[in-house]
Amino acid sequence: MSTQQQEPESQESPQDPEMKGTESPQQRRLKEKQEGMVDEHAEDEAEAAGETVHIKVFRYDPEVADKQEPRFDDFHVPFEKGMTVLDAVMYARDEFDSSLTFRHSCRQAVCGSDAFFVNGSQMLGCKTQLSELEQPVRIEPLPHQEVVKDLVVDMDHFYDQMHAVEPYFQDEETPDASDLEEQRQTPENREKIKMSSRCIWCGACMSSCNIAAGDNEYLGPAAINKAYKFAMDDRESEEIKEHRLRILEQEHGVWRCQTQFSCTEVCPKDIPLTEHIQELKREAVKKNLKFW
Amino acid sequence: MSQSYNRGLIEDFGRWKEFSAGMWAWIFHKFTGWMLIGYLFTHIAVLSSAIAAADGQTMMLAGEQVDAYTGTLQGLESLFIVRVLEVGLLAVAVFHILNGVRLLMVDLGVGLTAQDKSFYASLVLTGVITVASVPTFMAGVGL
Numbered sequence: 001m002s003t004q005q006q007e008p009e010s011q012e013s014p015q016d017p018e019m020k021g022t023e024s025p026q027q028r029r030l031k032e033k034q035e036g037m038v039d040e041h042a043e044d045e046a047e048a049a050g051e052t053v054h055i056k057v058f059r060y061d062p063e064v065a066d067k068q069e070p071r072f073d074d075f076h077v078p079f080e081k082g083m084t085v086l087d088a089v090m091y092a093r094d095e096f097d098s099s100l101t102f103r104h105s106c107r108q109a110v111c112g113s114d115a116f117f118v119n120g121s122q123m124l125g126c127k128t129q130l131s132e133l134e135q136p137v138r139i140e141p142l143p144h145q146e147v148v149k150d151l152v153v154d155m156d157h158f159y160d161q162m163h164a165v166e167p168y169f170q171d172e173e174t175p176d177a178s179d180l181e182e183q184r185q186t187p188e189n190r191e192k193i194k195m196s197s198r199c200i201w202c203g204a205c206m207s208s209c210n211i212a213a214g215d216n217e218y219l220g221p222a223a224i225n226k227a228y229k230f231a232m233d234d235r236e237s238e239e240i241k242e243h244r245l246r247i248l249e250q251e252h253g254v255w256r257c258q259t260q261f262s263c264t265e266v267c268p269k270d271i272p273l274t275e276h277i278q279e280l281k282r283e284a285v286k287k288n289l290k291f292w
Numbered sequence: 293m294s295q296s297y298n299r300g301l302i303e304d305f306g307r308w309k310e311f312s313a314g315m316w317a318w319i320f321h322k323f324t325g326w327m328l329i330g331y332l333f334t335h336i337a338v339l340s341s342a343i344a345a346a347d348g349q350t351m352m353l354a355g356e357q358v359d360a361y362t363g364t365l366q367g368l369e370s371l372f373i374v375r376v377l378e379v380g381l382l383a384v385a386v387f388h389i390l391n392g393v394r395l396l397m398v399d400l401g402v403g404l405t406a407q408d409k410s411f412y413a414s415l416v417l418t419g420v421i422t423v424a425s426v427p428t429f430m431a432g433v434g435l
């Protein structure tokens with residue numbers, strides 16, 4: 001095994017205190033995947049050493065005559081150690097076909113713009129090492145969103161769902177600035193919402209969810225997780241928490257979740273989405289239980 | 293959006309090879325749940341031959357005159373295919389129960405990080421119990 005495979009998360013510094021000491025689900029998944037494909041790896045490594053990576057990229061453009069029919073284009077990209085899926089499509093665009101279109105910005109798993117469907121699974125292009133993938137690497141736009149062009153999908157619906165849960169801090173009792181008071185959060189409470197606050201709005205989870213695919217009104221894992229972040233924040237008042245739970249317990253809210261765990265599997269920030277959704281289900285039940 | 297491309301259902305079940313453990317657990321649970329409902333009706337239909345038997349209805353079974361209930365049940369149990377279906381029913385029920393317990397744990401937020409392992413455990417245990425049940429179910433029936 002070559003050394004790059006031992007460090008799948010080169011974008012996240014290993015000193016990141018949030019990750020210290022624990023193997024992230026992503027790392028575990030990649031490791032499991034590798035163990036199952038030792039043979040292919042021998043080949044992959046040969047190709048890696050022998051310089052090129054074979055990628056197949058989805059192409060579609062309603063405005064260009066010969067791209068109206070969706071197809072896959074093959075590119076052979078020179079391999080470099082540490083190269084990510086995003087690096088590969090950027091190389092293909094810069095060197096082979098300048099019309100190849102995709103979103104990207106930060107290149108370090110922060111902006112959330114480059115979630116693609118890579119070898120049948122939602123991943124962040126910039127956080128996925130080519131050396132960990134079976135070749136040819138098939139790169140498609142996120143499923144369950146309309147394709148605008150090549151790897152670019154329409155994110156409007158995803159954003160609508162995110163906004164539907166009122167993703168902002170609401171508090172009637174903001175301390176008076178003249179008192180120089182701070183709005184303190186206990187370390188325990190910060191710990192509780194820590195993972196939920198990591199969402200980068202990439203839409204991978206929503207795209208992986210079979211329920212969201214069938215029910216367009218379902219809030220979806222990212223929006224529910226966003227609601228969790230605020231509902232669990234002790235600094236918001238009880239009334240606002242109730243208001244949030246009322247949004248979440250609607251017909252297309254938390255109860256749509258069938259615990260398939262697809263979202264949790266694909267989230268590039270390793271947010272325990274299913275766990276958060278389940279906790280909100282229990283909160284919603286608790287709120288409605290009356291013992292008199 | 294008129295100028296966009298919808299990839300349709302191929303995105304869903306066309307990708308079954310890429311499903312993860314939780315997704316399979318969901319599919320199997322739905323399937324087994326509805327199989328059990330289906331069996332419930334069969335079960336009621338077969339057992340209701342007891343009503344006919346109580347009314348004094350009889351039938352012939354292997355040259356013997358027996359009441360309708362005994363005749364129906366013994367007749368079915370003498371069929372090889374019915375015994376095979378019974379093994380299948382056991383497998384379906386055991387999986388549904390084990391995975392049902394897993395889902396209850398998931399609902400309570402217990403062991404969510406091991407949800408894939410508990411699914412595999414349900415599968416393996418179902419397999420073991422099913423195989424162990426074969427001698428009992430197949431006792432005394434010829435092809």
Ligand code: HEM
Pocket residue numbers: 258321322324325326328329332388389390391392393395396
């Ligand atoms: C000890 C026995 C059983 C346990 C622990 C159990 C558990 C469960 C649980 C937890 C669910 C909900 C799944 C979810 O969260 O989506 C479920 C669904 C279901 N169960 Fe059971 N169950 C049992 C027996 C049965 C029996 C005997 C039948 C049929 C007669 C049955 C039929 C169903 C059906 C039809 C569903 C719905 C499947 C769907 O989602 O469409 N179950 N079961």
Ligand code: SF4
Pocket residue numbers: 198199200201202203204205206221222225266267268269270271273
């Ligand atoms: S929850 Fe995870 S997968 Fe979903 S949008 Fe946020 S970062 Fe992306």
Ligand code: FES
Pocket residue numbers: 086104105106107108109110111112113114115124125126127
């Ligand atoms: S480019 Fe910003 S998350 Fe990948």
